[in-house]
Amino acid sequence: MIQCNELAYADLSFRCTEGVYRKLPMINVGVLGATGAVGQRFVQLLAEHPWFQLTALTASDRSAGKRYGEVVNWRLDVPFPENVADIRVRSTDTKSLKDVDLVFSALPAEVAGDMESECARAGLAVCSNASSHRMDPLVPLVIPEVNPDHLGLIDAQRDAGSDGFIVTNPNCSTIVMCLSLAPIQKFAFSDLRVATMQAISGAGFQGVPAMGIYDNVIPYIGSEEEKMETESLKILGTLDGGNVRSAPFSVSASCHRVAVMDGHTMAIWVDIVEPLARIKKAFQTYKPPIKDLPTQPPKSVQYLEDPDRPQPRLDRNRGNGMTVSVGRLREGVRYIAMGHNTIRGAAGASVLNAELIHTRKYL
Numbered sequence: 001m002i003q004c005n006e007l008a009y010a011d012l013s014f015r016c017t018e019g020v021y022r023k024l025p026m027i028n029v030g031v032l033g034a035t036g037a038v039g040q041r042f043v044q045l046l047a048e049h050p051w052f053q054l055t056a057l058t059a060s061d062r063s064a065g066k067r068y069g070e071v072v073n074w075r076l077d078v079p080f081p082e083n084v085a086d087i088r089v090r091s092t093d094t095k096s097l098k099d100v101d102l103v104f105s106a107l108p109a110e111v112a113g114d115m116e117s118e119c120a121r122a123g124l125a126v127c128s129n130a131s132s133h134r135m136d137p138l139v140p141l142v143i144p145e146v147n148p149d150h151l152g153l154i155d156a157q158r159d160a161g162s163d164g165f166i167v168t169n170p171n172c173s174t175i176v177m178c179l180s181l182a183p184i185q186k187f188a189f190s191d192l193r194v195a196t197m198q199a200i201s202g203a204g205f206q207g208v209p210a211m212g213i214y215d216n217v218i219p220y221i222g223s224e225e226e227k228m229e230t231e232s233l234k235i236l237g238t239l240d241g242g243n244v245r246s247a248p249f250s251v252s253a254s255c256h257r258v259a260v261m262d263g264h265t266m267a268i269w270v271d272i273v274e275p276l277a278r279i280k281k282a283f284q285t286y287k288p289p290i291k292d293l294p295t296q297p298p299k300s301v302q303y304l305e306d307p308d309r310p311q312p313r314l315d316r317n318r319g320n321g322m323t324v325s326v327g328r329l330r331e332g333v334r335y336i337a338m339g340h341n342t343i344r345g346a347a348g349a350s351v352l353n354a355e356l357i358h359t360r361k362y363l
Helices: 037-046 109-121 148-159 172-184 224-235 276-284 343-359
Strands: 027-032 052-059 089-091 102-105 125-128 165-168 189-197 238-240 243-245 250-254 264-272 301-303 324-330 334-339
Touching: 027 037, 027 109, 037 052, 037 343, 102 109, 102 343, 109 125, 109 165, 125 343, 148 165, 148 238, 148 343, 165 343, 172 189, 172 224, 172 264, 172 276, 172 301, 172 324, 172 334, 172 343, 189 224, 224 250, 276 301, 276 324
Parallel strands: 027 052, 027 102, 052 089, 102 125, 125 165, 189 250, 301 324
Antiparallel strands: 189 264, 238 243, 264 334, 324 334
């Protein structure tokens, strides 16, 4: 992976200390639901992107027509990108998106389904963080390092008559788990169990009352376990023509909310009949099947030797929040995985999907 320290926008390339990313045409993009928690993260990641020109931000009708800098209540732990402050917020409808080629959806699931379908029918590419279309048979549910070939379902959508298409990224906890499995995916296993300790930011700004989470662990997150148990089988399944055959093993999840701001931690048990030394080596030497994407970290999966790692506070920002850290590997096979839930587990995942889509000339 080329390490970058300078953006050269004039020639539409990512200039790096060791070379230059491939030159690609700039694509006009928008963010649906740009003022919410995930929407803000999309804006942060796209504000100075070398391949995507952020031109459209949508929100509720009461914000439409106003400057983004006036209506957004910036809550991220990074400075507000001033170059987007004067963008006029638009209504969330296809009429306001005629000057863009691709939209990133940070919409709530209850409204995302219809809007994303309308965008696809209007000829737009949609990279969605919402759950609405994740399990649709013709919609790819993609983690680029795990199942990039599933983007072939874009062709199936077009064959079915859609001018545009929808690509989704998984639930935040599912991404961390499935990406942690990428180095050992080549080993056959029959059962997968996971217990999560999920950050409060995963519930959004207003999601968990302070009096509910202080000095507490909440042993239930609505529909989270079902998402992990179903989405992972699609992601780790096999593309067969215009369909995905689910992975041939079972997944059992138990999900919990803990008093951590960012970073989902999880204990994972995988039934693999391989010497532990081979498993460890697979983690240590893992190289993903994709490369040279601007949002891709130097290491998608980082194996940590210290017995008390990974920890959210110390490790969630590895790879600019795009690296999943793995440690405490033990016989069983048992290990701990941790990743940044609003970057790798949400907006960053969609942006990485879009970069892969762009390199494969679907835009």
